[in-house]
Amino acid sequence: KAGVTQTPRYLIKTRGQQVTLSCSPISGHRSVSWYQQTPGQGLQFLFEYFSETQRNKGNFPGRFSGRQFSNSRSEMNVSTLELGDSALYLCASTGTGNTEAFFGQGTRLTVV
């Protein structure tokens, strides 16, 4: 059974640009959560999607958005990038009725 797949693995963007990250969950998992990981703050919850609907949202500005497709794949978008957005962005998928979250390898975003 394939794990959670995130693309791309690495990205370099300049300030002001926007970026889209992709996540394919484990087959059969309908919940996808996104996290931002930085050395100082640890894993910070961005949002969670279930059946194409945003079910939970963390405390991030509106520049961070996401969506989920009918096949449960999810994308997150960050607009007007700032230097502080440089981080490892992790996606996790969870089976219905379950708590155990399984993570992808992450996308390392560097904003210059």
Place this chain on the structure above:
Amino acid sequence: GQQLNQSPQSMFIQEGEDVSMNCTSSSIFNTWLWYKQDPGEGPVLLIALYKAGELTSNGRLTAQFGITRKDSFLNISASIPSDVGIYFCAGQSAPGNTPLVFGKGTRLSVIA
């Protein structure tokens, strides 16, 4: 928001030694999860705990769900070099769709 206090922040141990780390919260959790993250990778689920007092093992790893439901412990016995990494605790405060809350991690270094 809810916070998990994870300690110690880092530890240096000799190969073969046992390791203990813990996570505490000011509020009650229904689920505790322990993850390990290697450099440049996403966190990997090690152990999941669902009941107060539960003690669960996974090889040389043992984790316990505290009876107050406000803490959890992870022990690693007879550490080996590949145990190096960052260990995270995560908790869910209510059953259902509540997002996981993560501790800031314990960085483990093993000296051969």
